[in-house]
Amino acid sequence: MTQVEEGLADAAPGAYDVVTYASDADLRAAVTAREVAGGVGVDGSGVTAYVASAASPAISGAVTATAQGLGQAAGAPVSVTDVVPLPEADPTGIGIGGLAFPLVFGGIVPAVAFRKVFARHLGWAVAGIATFSVIGGAIVAGILAFSFGSIAAAAFWPVAGAMALGIGALALALAGLQEAFGGKGFTIGAMVMMFIGNPLAGIATGAAWLPSGLGLAGQLLPPGATGTLVRSVAYFGGSGGLAAGLTLAGWAAAGILLLLVGARRRAAQPEAAPSASVAVAEPVAAVAAV
Known part of the structure; x- marks a missing residue:
């Protein structure tokens, strides 16, 4: 050798x-x-x-x-x-390779929408994000299976679950940053996911194709972990996807924790007393003409 x-x-x-x-x-x-x-x-x-x-x-x-x-x-x-070929309907893997944008976009939308609609009800916000994630995962899996032919029909539900976990993890993390740190926290988080997590995800090429340090960094963020998990459940029966699944679960848990911390901090702040309007009448001099 x-x-x-x-x-x-x-x-x-x-x-x-x-x-x-x-x-x-x-x-x-x-x-x-x-x-x-x-x-x-x-x-x-x-x-x-x-x-x-x-x-x-x-x-x-x-x-x-x-x-x-x-x-x-x-x-x-x-x-x-x-040993494990791509489907004949998608021999270049263009379907799986294009997941980065819908994943990041799908994580940002519910984080903004449900935190605004349910600003005082975190439970409903989390439920809304979870529902959106499940529906979004099913839609993406359906497009991959029935439009691109990128996955077999038998892999529909595993891929839908992997995408739902990825969307939910990203959305909960962003919602938690918004709750705990305000608009700046959300903005920084969204920029990291879009401009760092997206290009370092390696969804189209595989994380191993990237330089070792950058590839590892990408796998620690939701876009990269989701891409790895989707490939694992779509083509390899889940092999190699455990670390990615745990990473996404960690992001989801961190997001929920930030939501709770932010809500507790907000509840501890005294509400501002309503301001009273007082009208002051100025003396008026009247002159009568005779």
């Missing part, structure tokens, strides 16, 4: 963390379980690239190109095995 590692280092310096498996079957299982993004098998018959285009078409292409470079260097034939 030393020659293979040296070949990988020459073909793509620093791009891979090399993990050795005893057999091609073990490598395929690791790709299916999302323990690795892809791999290369080398034996007497040639070089085989094991990829999962459902996880990331970009990474799959990079692994395939690396395997072809190894095969050319060794004068060996190269084959490609897509």
